[in-house]
Amino acid sequence: xxxxxxxxxxxxxxxxxxxxxxxxxxxxxxxxxxxxxxxxxxxxxxxxxxxxxxxxxxxxxxxxxxxxxxxxxxxxxxxxxxxxxxxxxxxxxxxxxxxxxxxxxxxxxxxxxxxxxxxxxxxxxxxxxxxxxxxxxxxxx
Numbered sequence: 001x002x003x004x005x006x007x008x009x010x011x012x013x014x015x016x017x018x019x020x021x022x023x024x025x026x027x028x029x030x031x032x033x034x035x036x037x038x039x040x041x042x043x044x045x046x047x048x049x050x051x052x053x054x055x056x057x058x059x060x061x062x063x064x065x066x067x068x069x070x071x072x073x074x075x076x077x078x079x080x081x082x083x084x085x086x087x088x089x090x091x092x093x094x095x096x097x098x099x100x101x102x103x104x105x106x107x108x109x110x111x112x113x114x115x116x117x118x119x120x121x122x123x124x125x126x127x128x129x130x131x132x133x134x135x136x137x138x139x140x141x
Contacts, residue, residue, distance in 0.1 A: 004070065004073070006026065019062065022044070026066065029070065033098065034067040034070065035096065036062055037096070038059065040089070040090075040091055040093060049090070050089050051090070055094070056114055057083050059096035059114060060096055060112045061081055062096070063096035064098045064129065064130075064133060065133050066098065067100050067110045068100060068133030071100050072108055072133065076134065076136065078131060080132055081131025082129060084127060084128050086125060087126050091116030093116065094116055095115045095123075097114075098111065107134050108132065109132050111130050112128070113125060113127075114128065
């Protein structure tokens, strides 16, 4: 398998129209881990002024898949994931940090911690997710 670079990951994210719409960025990539970040904007908030749970779920999904891509290669899809919302997300930036817990030839299991960065620089854990990622050429069951 060809080793992917941070630049490869950034090109992959840039090819996703929804990621571009949200303004997501690959902050780090490699060695079984990946981090995505995005600026928290008013148009991404829900009615109470917190970052929308769908944005948190998007970030977890993509960070998990990118982390798995460091071990499985670029031709992967999310097999499924769950997310727990721990506290309302308020801040200026969301950071989703995922790492591979276990990887086989065609499947990886990953965990993702989602933090918000406050105006004062504080980092607050706001959600946690876990998921599986499959190679596209792998078995469907």
